[in-house]
Amino acid sequence: MIELDAVSYSYGDDSVVENLSLSVEPGEVVGIIGPSGVGKTTVLRLLALRLRPSAGEVRLDGQSVWDTDERTRLSLRRQVGMVAQEASLFDATVARNVEYGLHVRKEWDERLRDRLAALVSSNGTPEAVHDALDLVELREKLDQPARSLSGGEAQRVSFARAVAYEPSHLLLDEPTSDLDPRNTGLIEDAIRDARARGIGVVVATHDMHQAERIADRVAVLLGDGFTEVGPTERVFESPTDERTRRFIDGELVY
Numbered sequence: 001m002i003e004l005d006a007v008s009y010s011y012g013d014d015s016v017v018e019n020l021s022l023s024v025e026p027g028e029v030v031g032i033i034g035p036s037g038v039g040k041t042t043v044l045r046l047l048a049l050r051l052r053p054s055a056g057e058v059r060l061d062g063q064s065v066w067d068t069d070e071r072t073r074l075s076l077r078r079q080v081g082m083v084a085q086e087a088s089l090f091d092a093t094v095a096r097n098v099e100y101g102l103h104v105r106k107e108w109d110e111r112l113r114d115r116l117a118a119l120v121s122s123n124g125t126p127e128a129v130h131d132a133l134d135l136v137e138l139r140e141k142l143d144q145p146a147r148s149l150s151g152g153e154a155q156r157v158s159f160a161r162a163v164a165y166e167p168s169h170l171l172l173d174e175p176t177s178d179l180d181p182r183n184t185g186l187i188e189d190a191i192r193d194a195r196a197r198g199i200g201v202v203v204a205t206h207d208m209h210q211a212e213r214i215a216d217r218v219a220v221l222l223g224d225g226f227t228e229v230g231p232t233e234r235v236f237e238s239p240t241d242e243r244t245r246r247f248i249d250g251e252l253v254y
């Protein structure tokens with residue numbers, strides 16, 4: 001479980017979020033919804049253990065991440081996968097791109113090296129790569145150069161790369177913002193599959209309908225903090241906070 005406990009963050013003197021608390025359990029999808037520029041990416045980077053909060057505590061499985069030494073923190077960080085808003089694939093095949101996540105782990109983790117050796121299938125591509133590409137329905141593109149993919153396919157490969165090394169948590173920043181309905185549906189299905197595998201998923205989105213479709217719980221980020229965190233249906237149907245209600249009803253314009 002990842003927990004933010006009364007966390008604040010500032011870029012220089014500019015405070016972005018204050019006193020945020022949120023926990024993400026294995027096997028649940030949490031939606032972070034809020035208008036553009038409110039700080040959703042910042043919250044994801046705090047959850048990804050990449051930004052050190054200016055106040056408060058970030059814990060992974062009960063361990064206070066910023067109170068450990070750097071080596072421990074790096075190993076904790078490798079348990080958390082993050083997919084940025086823009087797909088950033090390198091100029092190689094789809095399979096090599098997905099394998100990349102495995103190699104990063106492999107360098108640092110001897111146990112995974114052994115496991116990978118056992119998993120390599122007959123054509124030399126680790127089974128985890130096939131499996132991850134199946135999740136986004138792109139196995140047939142294994143040998144295709146990544147540069148030849150459509151935008152939607154590239155997003156799906158980025159997703160596959162992040163799940164390939166089986167993170168305990170997966171953080172997705174606007175995963176479908178530029179995608180057509182079919183690619184959006186495929187990514188949303190892959191999110192549900194990741195949840196079924198026990199991964200704790202966080203999706204930052206300004207698309208409230210998407211949050212309604214896929215999130216078990218939502219955290220509504222307005223101003224410098226969460227106005228409300230709770231089960232999706234309850235928050236959408238009967239928000240307890242007046243600002244949440246106005247945001248959901250489209251009355252709050254940013």
Ligand SMILES: Nc1ncnc2c1ncn2[C@@H]1O[C@H](COP(=O)(O)OP(=O)(O)OP(=O)(O)O)[C@@H](O)[C@H]1O
Pocket residue numbers: 011014016034035036037038039040041042043206
């Ligand atoms: N590296 C940075 N240095 C200074 N300010 C930053 C930096 N990154 C983000 N900000 C500012 O912090 C605020 C929150 O940004 P953030 O990217 O977290 O918002 P967001 O909700 O993810 O936005 P969007 O939905 O448009 O991606 C913005 O005002 C942004 O300009």
